[in-house]
Amino acid sequence: MSAAELKKKCETEWGLQGAPMPDSVDWKSVCEAKPLGRNLLKNPAPLGLNKDVPLPEPELPEVPGGGPPRFQPDGDFTSWTTSTEVLPYDSSGIPAGAVICALPQYSWFTLEQVVDLKAEGLWDELLDDFQPEILIQDWYEESQLHKSIYQLHVKLLGTDKSTVISEHAVNPKEELSTYSHNWKEVSHVFSGYGPGVRYVHFLHRLKNSFLNDFFPTLFTGSSVIIRPVKSSS
Template structure:
């Protein structure tokens, strides 16, 4: 097809309501990039798990591990930048004079990615004027590991990757009185966020525990999607 035919195809299929479709763009490449309705994050399930199947029950070892403490889970984390933060022991609830045999030690395992929206097939007029919905989803493993086992921080960034145009953070508190061991969903929709957005910074943190053995908090189905829909803020 000709350049104008590719542009018309994009106009017809995406239905962006009169948003500027500049001739300078390679509309064939834009169409093939499928910028709408697909997950823009790389490697959204590093543990090889699906939210449609319950998370595996933690393995209880017959005997304590005799190796060094472990603070990072196993998985293929390609596409993510990762970091491990080992937390100090919490002794606040231990009575004075009590004999301590073992204490759990916790760590935060953080994973982050930055999505370049223009590289994914979106264009400036669309992002600045139409401001399509940006949908964030994540799923983490419910457990009784600790009251706080998951954090999510998402920022919409400008051209310089340092100016924050909009952001959303989640830090849920777990109910330790019940145990269903399912996936818990976290989601958010950015809309009406203003002009200038060019990047999305996605970061989540999951808490792990080591006490004789290692107990991680798993996640799956992380996603960032752009929808050709405009809603008010």
């Protein structure tokens, strides 16, 4: 198939009529990469979970677990950069003179990943002039461990990976008065973000708790998807 035929194939399949599609682009590589409409994050479910499967109810151990405290869930975190922040004990709200046997110790587990948009098959003119929508999506467990159990911060970065062209942050507060234990969706669409975007920095944090045993906040389905839709300015 010729370069012109490959370009036409991409244009038709992705509905890119009106988008800049210069002949200088390697259309064979673009067609093989399929950068539009697929999840550009690697290993989006490192805990092996599926949002379409209901979460199991957490089980309290009959016998306290032995060994040192844990602050990170088990999983295959290939392609993610991870870190853990153990938080100080929170004794607020405990009446004066109360006898404290044990307090939960909380920690933030952070995962981040940088998507190189050009390496994934996108081209300068599409990103700068057409500016397709960039959909961010994530799912986390309503673990009810704390009123704040999830944070998301996504940045659209320039060529130098340090210039922030656009960003979106989420820090929801959980409703603890009514029991709920479901998957909770977080999503955002970047549009009209301006020229220069070359990278997407995806970072989320999940809060875990340790009190005789480890209780994590689970997540799955993290995604960065470039949609073949022109952004509105």
